[in-house]
Amino acid sequence: MTPRPSTCRSAEPADDELARGLAAGDEASLAVAYRRWSALVHTLAWRSLGDAGEAEDVTQQVFLGVWRGRHGYRPERGAIGAWIVGIARHRIADALSARTRRADLVASAGTALPLTGPGRDDPEAALDRVLLRTELARLPAPQQRVLRLTFYEDLTQTQIAERTGLPLGTVKSHTRRGLGRLRGRLGEEGRT
Known part of the structure; x- marks a missing residue:
């Protein structure tokens, strides 16, 4: 039985060809990079963040970063897969920092502003109050x-x-x- 062309890996370019295609602005190369490394990026993000939705967001941000930063890739510094994983690590760290900042704001809202009324258990409402108070000041x-x-x-x-x-x-x-x-x-x- 012969494999179908869509599952045949030999049709996909090697990493160095893929890097050249990305640098040239070839969207098909981006699609190949996504197919090749998105599962790895998503898994890294999901394991680090513990949230599938955030992991999906990070995965999208990583490949957006790959596209926007494609001219910054230097093959002499390492493989393109390692470069993509590096971008993923930075995006994961950014997501964790943002999560910490949100938690700190919500915690400060809980101590600085009395939460009364129907939305008292809503962290988003508390965050909105903190942001409004900050901007008002x-x-x-x-x-x-x-x-x-x-x-x-x-x-x-x-x-x-x-x-x-x-x-x-x-x-x-x-x-x-x-x-x-x-x-x-x-x-x-x-x-x-």
Whole structure:
């Protein structure tokens, strides 16, 4: 019985040919590299992270890194498979660091902010509160003050003007500018 062409390994290029194809921007070479090493990368990530979903994300990041960094591969430094495993090790370390940062933020949210209400067991909500508090602290003092009075004391803009002695138009301007800055900064966080 003859093997089917799709399972025949001899049709795939050798590592040095594959490296040249990648450097030349050949997407077929990337597909071959993915077929050849994705299972290994996924296994390394899964064993290190203990989460199949994160392992899949890391695997995708690794091969995106292979494609973007293909011009940086130097055959004299080692085999292309070793280079890919090196990229995987860095991505796994990044994922573990990000996990630690998230856990630290959630832990600090639990001690710094009282978790009350229906979302008290939701770590994502706690993380959102920490991020919002951090970004609010970065605003200029007048905008910070107006937004804190608005959201934490539930005051209207007229009430804020009366309490602070600021003209109503100034309160409205601080509110608009402060919310715009928060929206911009928190929008950037969501894209990273």
